[in-house]
Amino acid sequence: MSDEFLPFSRPLISQAAIDDVVACLKSGWITTGPRVAQFTEALKEYFNAPHALPLMSATTGLHLALLAMNLEPGDEVITTPLTFAATLNTIVLAGGKPVLVDIDPKTLNMDINQLESAITEHTRIILPVHFAGLPLDLDLLYAIAEKHGLRVLEDAAHAIGTKYKDKRIGSFGDTQVFSFHPNKNMTTGEGGCVVTRDVELADQIARLRFHGVDRQAWNRYGKSGNQDYEIVLPGYKSNMMDIQAAIGIHQLKELPDFIARRNELAKRYQEALSDWPQWTIPQLPAYDHLHSWHIYTPLINEDAAQMNRNEFMQAMKERNIGTGLHYRAVHLYPYYRQVFGFKPGDYPYAEDVCERIVSLPLFPSMTDAEHDRVLDTMYTIFNQ
Ligand SMILES: Cc1ncc(COP(=O)(O)O)c(C=O)c1O
Structure with missing residues (x-):
C-alpha cells in the first residue's frame, strides 16, 4: 500500500498562472481590475457570448441570476434533487420555491420526460444541472421552456468544457452559471461566472455584484478614474479579484487539455x-x-460488493485513496x-442513486500509474 494519499481531485496550476499571480501581487492592484477585465473578455470569446460576469463563486452566480430574474413570492423554480445544496439554497434565498423533478436513473440528470408534469401556473424558471458535466437534452428542454414561457437558468457548475451536440454549454440558450472551485474543470481558487445573452439581466x-453601483467602478482610484458613483439598489459584494482572474486567464487556455485528460x-x-x-458504470x-x-461517479451494487457505499469509501481511505460523495439527496x-x-x-x-454513488479519483494531473492504483485497490477491497 502506498503511503502517499491520493485525493479524489487536485487542481493543476501551471507555472504561467503562478507567475501571473505573483505579477498581480506585485502590481499594486489585487482586487477587481485589469485582469478581471481581461478574463471577462476571454470568457466572452470562449463562450462566444455577449455577456460574461466573473464572480466570487457559482453559488453567488445562481443567487444573483435568480434575483435578477425577479422572482415574486410563490414563484416556483424547477430543479433536480441530485445536486449540491447551493442549487436549492439560492432558489430559496432569491425568494423562490424549489420544485423537484426526479432524475433519469441512466444519465443522472433531471428526467425531461417528467418535466412538463411539474410545471404549474406558478412556475417561472427551469434550473437544470448538467450533472458531472453530462449535458441534458437541451433541444427538448428549451422546447418545453418556450412552450410554457419559462426562463432557463442552467446550473453548469460541472460543465465548463461540455458540448451539447456541437455547441459549447454557455454558447447558446438563456443563462448559464459556471463554477471555478478547485475541484471543478478549471479553477480560480474560489470563483464562478454567469454567462447570458440577456443584456438587462447582465446589467x-x-x-448586484458590486453594492448596487451603477457602473463598473473598479478604476475609480486610478488617474483617469472618477471617484463619484451612484447606488441604484442595495447590492452585494460578489466581485472577483484580479488575483483570482490571474489564475483563471491561464486555466481557461489550458481547459481543452484538462478536458481531454x-x-x-x-x-x-x-x-x-x-x-x-x-x-453500475455511468451511462451515456x-x-x-x-x-x-467533472466527476466520475459509478453506483455501487451492494450485493455484489458485499458492502455499502460508505463502507467502500472508508476502505479506500484506509488504503490512502480519497473518494467523493456527490451528493446526498x-x-x-x-x-x-x-x-x-x-x-x-x-x-x-x-x-437510490444518492445511497450508492461515489466519485472516484479523477483530475487532469492524475497519472496512469495513479489510475491503476485506484483499480488495483478496489480489486483488493472487493476480493479479499
Ligand atoms: C451543481 C453545483 N451547483 C453549484 C455549486 C456551487 O459552486 P461554488 O462552489 O463555485 O459556489 C456547486 C459546487 O460544488 C455544484 O456542484
Missing part, C-alpha cells in the same frame, strides 16, 4: 469497470455530446423537509 447582475481517464475507468459486478445518452467528466436535508415537506420516497431514483 442587473453587474449592479479527464476524458482519457474516464474512458479508462469505463473500460476497466464495465464487467465488474460491484459497479444517444445524442452527440462532449462530456467534461438535497430534499432530505432537515431544512428542506421541515420547510417544504419533502420526505423519503418523494424522488425514488435520486434517493
Whole structure:
C-alpha cells in the first residue's frame, strides 16, 4: 500500500498562472481590475457570448441570476434533487420555491420526460444541472421552456468544457452559471461566472455584484478614474479579484487539455469497470455530446460488493485513496423537509442513486500509474 494519499481531485496550476499571480501581487492592484477585465473578455470569446460576469463563486452566480430574474413570492423554480445544496439554497434565498423533478436513473440528470408534469401556473424558471458535466437534452428542454414561457437558468457548475451536440454549454440558450472551485474543470481558487445573452439581466447582475453601483467602478482610484458613483439598489459584494482572474486567464487556455485528460481517464475507468459486478458504470445518452467528466461517479451494487457505499469509501481511505460523495439527496436535508415537506420516497431514483454513488479519483494531473492504483485497490477491497 502506498503511503502517499491520493485525493479524489487536485487542481493543476501551471507555472504561467503562478507567475501571473505573483505579477498581480506585485502590481499594486489585487482586487477587481485589469485582469478581471481581461478574463471577462476571454470568457466572452470562449463562450462566444455577449455577456460574461466573473464572480466570487457559482453559488453567488445562481443567487444573483435568480434575483435578477425577479422572482415574486410563490414563484416556483424547477430543479433536480441530485445536486449540491447551493442549487436549492439560492432558489430559496432569491425568494423562490424549489420544485423537484426526479432524475433519469441512466444519465443522472433531471428526467425531461417528467418535466412538463411539474410545471404549474406558478412556475417561472427551469434550473437544470448538467450533472458531472453530462449535458441534458437541451433541444427538448428549451422546447418545453418556450412552450410554457419559462426562463432557463442552467446550473453548469460541472460543465465548463461540455458540448451539447456541437455547441459549447454557455454558447447558446438563456443563462448559464459556471463554477471555478478547485475541484471543478478549471479553477480560480474560489470563483464562478454567469454567462447570458440577456443584456438587462447582465446589467442587473453587474449592479448586484458590486453594492448596487451603477457602473463598473473598479478604476475609480486610478488617474483617469472618477471617484463619484451612484447606488441604484442595495447590492452585494460578489466581485472577483484580479488575483483570482490571474489564475483563471491561464486555466481557461489550458481547459481543452484538462478536458481531454479527464476524458482519457474516464474512458479508462469505463473500460476497466464495465464487467465488474460491484459497479453500475455511468451511462451515456444517444445524442452527440462532449462530456467534461467533472466527476466520475459509478453506483455501487451492494450485493455484489458485499458492502455499502460508505463502507467502500472508508476502505479506500484506509488504503490512502480519497473518494467523493456527490451528493446526498438535497430534499432530505432537515431544512428542506421541515420547510417544504419533502420526505423519503418523494424522488425514488435520486434517493437510490444518492445511497450508492461515489466519485472516484479523477483530475487532469492524475497519472496512469495513479489510475491503476485506484483499480488495483478496489480489486483488493472487493476480493479479499
Ligand atoms: C451543481 C453545483 N451547483 C453549484 C455549486 C456551487 O459552486 P461554488 O462552489 O463555485 O459556489 C456547486 C459546487 O460544488 C455544484 O456542484
